[in-house]
Amino acid sequence: MTGHVNSYYAASANPHAPWPRLEEGLTCDVCVVGGGYTGLSSALHLAERGYKVVLLEASRIGFGASGRNGGQIVNSFSRDIDTIERNCPPAQAKLLGSMLFEGGEIIRERIERYRIQCDHRVGGVFAADTERQLHELKAQQARWQRWGNDRLELLDREGIRRVVQSDRYVGGLLDLSGGHLHPLNLALGEAEAIRSLGGLIFEQSPVTELVPGEVVTVKSERGSVRARFVVVAGNAYLGNLVPELAAKSMPCGTQVLTTEVLGEARARELLPQNYCVEDCNYLLDYYRTSADHRLIYGGGVVYGARDPADIARLIMPKLLKTFPQLAGVRVEYSWTGNFLLTLSRLPQFGRIGSNIYYMQGYSGHGVTCTHLAGRLLAEALAGQAERFDAFANLPHYPFPGGRLLRVPLTAMGAVWYSLRDRLGI
Incomplete structure (x- = not known):
């Protein structure tokens, strides 16, 4: 290192x-x-x-x-x-x-x-792929307001389309006390x-x-x-x-890539107010634009913190699902970073x-x-x-199966939750 x-x-x-x-x-x-x-x-x-x-x-x-x-x-x-x-x-x-x-x-x-x-920029959005996720965001808004956050706005399909130029989402929650x-x-x-x-x-x-x-x-x-x-x-x-x-605990890897410079006009076409975004899936996607107008897009988890051989191959399908208008965009940087689960x-x-x-x-x-x-x-x-x-x-719980089995068992659980996300249940 x-x-x-x-x-x-x-x-x-x-x-x-x-x-x-x-x-x-x-x-x-x-x-x-x-x-x-x-x-x-x-x-x-x-x-x-x-x-x-x-x-x-x-x-x-x-x-x-x-x-x-x-x-x-x-x-x-x-x-x-x-x-x-x-x-x-x-x-x-x-x-x-x-x-x-x-x-x-x-x-x-x-x-x-x-x-x-x-x-530093103000504003973050939680984006809902499904009506179930949007319902959960409405409950989250009520919880956070109860604990003092009065800078929240629930977005319907039209509302989120104004802050994220993607047809992927049914709604979202804007938090103006968040940012990037x-x-x-x-x-x-x-x-x-x-x-x-x-x-x-x-x-x-x-x-x-x-x-x-x-x-x-x-x-x-x-x-x-x-x-x-x-x-x-x-x-x-x-x-x-x-x-x-x-x-x-268990180290896990998440992957991030950064596109070529898009230019300010094209970057604002994607995220007009320059908010950052994360979706509500178990294995979530997260993205924002940089000060020099690139798209920074991350997602996925590799349990046990292995470095994938081809990060762009893992992340680009997610990016293009969100922003198909970026087909053909060049990736200039990609990397893995570990967090502790x-x-x-x-x-x-x-x-x-x-x-x-x-x-x-x-x-x-x-x-x-x-x-x-x-x-x-x-x-x-x-x-x-x-x-x-x-x-x-x-409480600090041990992973089932100890250190030997924590990776496969956690990955199996992630598969189940990812299936729930895809099925909208």
Whole structure:
């Protein structure tokens, strides 16, 4: 893992000064393991509170999902508040519900406070292929309004045709508190904010061992960090550094491609208001246009995080089903990025001992929830752990069949849900 993958985001990243490799022994208040959104958000919130922070990244800042995702600011969690209310005690559900839209608010605040240039645009659409999905979106609108989101508009067939120039959908839900951005530039901007507050960041510094104790020793290949607290934020790229975390989660790959430059007029013909879109299928499609007027289109899941040989062959049929008017368009970039799936589809927060914290498993819904996670981690270290514990007290289920069977069994479940989507049931 020496550098970013050959993605559109890497090719269009803002210029930035590099971060060094750790080649010494350091002491700090908090050592953060992982330079994606979870680690960056944690380090930035902690640095703002005056903690001495060291962040270690095995490759480059934003190397994983944080620098490769669809770039969509989508509210709530991978399982919405109705699932949480059915399965959690009322007090816990109320706390979690109060945080449904906070992650997006944090992102917007970060962009404004630190003047991060990441092509932020307002507005996201959930698109319904079927009447059943549209009915579910109407229920989602009512739920989100009940929890304080008053920036929602239900779209009928004519309404969604005004925001997505496709005959594919029967309706949708517009969320003006959602939006989209350049995800790698957001990560790089947050890293620069950490640097401006005195935080230390080291790239090309994979962690090889955590030695627990009252002061934890974090060993890297050429150096080490001694810290009162450690934040484990490697997510799908953590490997087996902490075996007990790997046992209850599964890395999965999703594929993204970027077209050639379409030009502003053609891009606005596809998405007139420049909103981002995701559909409501179990294996969903998601897409938006870039600042230089390309179409960025992603979809599908590869369980176990294998890299497909021909990403365009997997994604182009989905793109052309949505926008047949793009037949013959040239693909200039395609890549895979891994996210971490949990059985419950809810994130896993917790502690190992008294001073090693972890947050992981956003199940494809990580852009906003990772930013919330960093704030809750900083609160917990400052002695206000109630909101962190609302997540930490969610059950962490093992996958049926253990690590050997988690991929085939999960894939079988996905086939069933995909069949339901196609049949409209």
